[in-house]
Amino acid sequence: MSNFTPLVNKEYQFDGDTVKVQFRRLNRKDMLAAMPAFKKLRDAETEDENNEAINDLLNDIADLLPNYVISLEGLTDADNGEVTIETVVNEMYFMRLCALIAVDVMKESSVSGGNE
DSSP, X not given: OOOOOSEEEEEEEETTEEEEEXXXXXXXXXXXXXXXXXXXXXXXXSHHHHHHHHHHHXXXXXXXXXXXXXXXXXXXXXXXXXXXHHHHHHOGGGHHHHHHHHHHHHHHHSTTTTOO
């Protein structure tokens, strides 16, 4: 039996909030386009290499995340308003959270998934 599930659930701690994200795995075309940046991230040995690889990965898939993220709950702004995935991928303030989500989407989309 396959370990495939159509949706993946993850939790992140960000800025005092517990953020719950549910997403679909990347389709073949988007995954193949992002694989070079993901490999670069896996192979990074220094902080500079890691930062450069994360920037490349975000450039490849951040704009795609709204197509794959089904729900994002628990993230609020200073006025207690709900923050959307579109805000997370577009506002620099959320770059770290966006990077965490992007890396998990990539990991869960690979054949070996997040169980390496």
